[in-house]
Amino acid sequence: MGDLHQQLVQMVDKMPAFPGSVNKVLQMTSAIDCAPKDLVQVIEHDPVMMAKILKLVNSAYFGLSREITSIKHGVVFVGLNTIKNLAISIATMGMLPKTGPAGLSMNEFLLHSLGTASIAKLLGKQLGVTSDKATDYFVGGLLHDIGKVVFTQFMPQEMERALKRVEVEGISLPVAEMIEIGADHAQLGGMLAEKWQLPHALVTCIKEHHSAELKDDSNKVLDCVIAANIIVKQVGFGSAGNLIEDRLPDHVSARFGMGLDELQDSIRNLDEELEKATAFIRV
Amino acid sequence: MLQFTFRGVRGSIASPGSKTVKYGGNTTCIEVRAGDELIILDAGTGIFPLSQTLFPEFPLTCHIFITHTHWDHIQGLPFFIPMFVAGNSIKIYGGQDPVTGNNVQDVLSRQLEYAFFPIREAELSADLEYISLSENQVTNIGNVEVVNVLMNHPAIDYGYKVTCGNKSLFFTGDHEWPYNIYDPEDDDYRLFEDHIAQKRKSIIDMIKEVDVLIVDTAYTDDEYPAKKGWGHGSFSSSIAMAQEAGVKHCFFTHHEPTRSDESLEKIFKEALDKCPNKPEYPKFYLAQEAFTFKI
Numbered sequence: 001m002g003d004l005h006q007q008l009v010q011m012v013d014k015m016p017a018f019p020g021s022v023n024k025v026l027q028m029t030s031a032i033d034c035a036p037k038d039l040v041q042v043i044e045h046d047p048v049m050m051a052k053i054l055k056l057v058n059s060a061y062f063g064l065s066r067e068i069t070s071i072k073h074g075v076v077f078v079g080l081n082t083i084k085n086l087a088i089s090i091a092t093m094g095m096l097p098k099t100g101p102a103g104l105s106m107n108e109f110l111l112h113s114l115g116t117a118s119i120a121k122l123l124g125k126q127l128g129v130t131s132d133k134a135t136d137y138f139v140g141g142l143l144h145d146i147g148k149v150v151f152t153q154f155m156p157q158e159m160e161r162a163l164k165r166v167e168v169e170g171i172s173l174p175v176a177e178m179i180e181i182g183a184d185h186a187q188l189g190g191m192l193a194e195k196w197q198l199p200h201a202l203v204t205c206i207k208e209h210h211s212a213e214l215k216d217d218s219n220k221v222l223d224c225v226i227a228a229n230i231i232v233k234q235v236g237f238g239s240a241g242n243l244i245e246d247r248l249p250d251h252v253s254a255r256f257g258m259g260l261d262e263l264q265d266s267i268r269n270l271d272e273e274l275e276k277a278t279a280f281i282r283v
Numbered sequence: 284m285l286q287f288t289f290r291g292v293r294g295s296i297a298s299p300g301s302k303t304v305k306y307g308g309n310t311t312c313i314e315v316r317a318g319d320e321l322i323i324l325d326a327g328t329g330i331f332p333l334s335q336t337l338f339p340e341f342p343l344t345c346h347i348f349i350t351h352t353h354w355d356h357i358q359g360l361p362f363f364i365p366m367f368v369a370g371n372s373i374k375i376y377g378g379q380d381p382v383t384g385n386n387v388q389d390v391l392s393r394q395l396e397y398a399f400f401p402i403r404e405a406e407l408s409a410d411l412e413y414i415s416l417s418e419n420q421v422t423n424i425g426n427v428e429v430v431n432v433l434m435n436h437p438a439i440d441y442g443y444k445v446t447c448g449n450k451s452l453f454f455t456g457d458h459e460w461p462y463n464i465y466d467p468e469d470d471d472y473r474l475f476e477d478h479i480a481q482k483r484k485s486i487i488d489m490i491k492e493v494d495v496l497i498v499d500t501a502y503t504d505d506e507y508p509a510k511k512g513w514g515h516g517s518f519s520s521s522i523a524m525a526q527e528a529g530v531k532h533c534f535f536t537h538h539e540p541t542r543s544d545e546s547l548e549k550i551f552k553e554a555l556d557k558c559p560n561k562p563e564y565p566k567f568y569l570a571q572e573a574f575t576f577k578i
Contacts, residue, residue: 035464036464036512037464037465037469037471040464056381057381059381060417061379061380061381061384062379062381062417062418062433062439063416063417063418063420064417064418064433065418065419066485072471072474072475072478073478075461075464075478076435076461076475076478076479076481076482077433077478077482078381078433078439079435079436079437079438079439079440079461080437080464080512081436081437081438081514082381082382082437082438082439085382086381086382089382131470131473131474132474132477135474
């Protein structure tokens with residue numbers, strides 16, 4: 001995994017973002033009066049742009065004395081024009097293909113990420129977190145599968161075999177990835193996030209989102225992302241290639257004081273939030 | 284001992300002519316004398332007249348701190364004569380461009396490319412050193428301390444706080460206080476306000492009670508709405524900043540290039556007349572080229 005990790009770390013710098021947001025960023029920024037909040041919204045709905053910008057603003061280039069945890073936070077601390085130009089520089093790298101290995105629809109993948117993000121945020125609010133902190137839940141959900149984007153982009157053949165194994169053998173995607181690649185997307189994403197110096201809770205979220213056990217660094221954001229990742233599959237919103245639905249871990253269930261079905265039913269505005277995500281992608 | 288002399292007070296572009304004779308037409312450059320050290324804040328066209336006064340000090344050691352690399356803050360750098368003379372030692376400090384990864388050396392090298400200038404960076408005879416700064420980095424020069432503070436401008440802009448003994452000054456470089464990009468009815472408005480308040484506090488905390496604040500005050504309050512987002516301050520924002528930070532003396536700089544001496548004095552007076560109460564401090568001044576202030 002060490003060599004593979006090194007290889008991927010270098011390649012990831014050139015990884016393009018999702019087609020919809022690339023087009024939107026290029027189109028919006030060609031107008032001098034581009035509305036900042038619209039641009040921020042586009043970036044916030046693309047896991048690649050989000051990850052790359054958080055990586056840059058938390059990197060040694062800035063050497064900031066605080067962690068930047070969201071795009072809005074970044075806009076205020078490093079300036080709107082810098083965030084805008086970072087987005088443009090990512091957009092000019094090209095775009096991810098619409099279809100990944102084994103026919104994986106990147107649009108469905110994006111819906112899965114956005115759905116997880118929206119649900120994680122709703123769950124966070126349900127646990128009483130303030131809207132300031134709820135952003136961390138959205139970001140955690142959006143980025144939880146970032147390792148998967150890297151695999152589909154840079155190891156398409158291995159990923160194709162893994163996705164086929166999922167279909168034919170009925171195993172989970174992380175298990176199939178372990179067989180074909182020697183690492184799963186959560187491990188890889190976690191390592192990248194660590195390397196990128198993303199906030200610690202976010203790193204844990206990416207690394208442990210399939211973990212059923214309560215770890216030392218388990219946190220509320222992670223628990224919400226774990227639950228959101230399961231619920232989004234249960235309601236059939238988007239797809240990221242993993243056909244097996246995880247069981248809601250006991251400690252997560254205990255956190256909410258209810259089981260999976262009850263938890264899903266308890267989320268107010270679920271359909272409305274998911275509809276917003278779909279609408280955003282369609283535009 | 285801490286004193287400074289304005290060598291350039293104009294924003295955007297140099298503005299020589301009969302209407303700017305009193306306050307000066309050169310772009311940003313401030314000569315700071317701190318103990319035995321020479322510290323230069325920004326290298327706009329004002330660094331050229333400064334450089335002509337430095338020959339008696341050769342071999343010279345000096346430290347140039349660049350707030351940001353927009354033209355009006357670096358345009359004079361290739362004309363900083365001490366760079367061409369062997370035996371001089373010049374350290375240039377600045378931020379790193381996060382988009383391209385370029386540092387201050389890359390910027391100077393580009394300014395000295397064949398298409399722009401006849402002498403290449405490699406041909407400069409002085410001993411040059413480049414230092415990329417992280418936010419809030421403390422640079423010690425003899426018994427002088429310089430700390431950079433990340434401001435808000437459409438580029439990475441560091442304000443610099445210079446402290447020598449118990450005297451201190453802070454220069455913002457170009458700065459506009461961040462404003463809310465959301466409308467009050469938007470869900471994210473409140474959250475964004477919180478970020479803005481945090482950012483404001485982080486800056487004010489760094490400059491609390493400095494003796495002198497030199498602040499970007501490009502616009503009148505009437506002009507500001509049309510220039511919102513351009514990265515510059517107004518008389519109201521600068522006065523509020525000086526009061527909140529509890530500074531003693533506040534100099535308004537980055538005068539608009541089209542502003543005549545006469546209109547500058549007029550808007551300055553109008554701005555001060557609008558201040559509701561006038562305690563002894565802060566005292567307000569218009570930055571004026573060649574004016575020296577001893578703290």
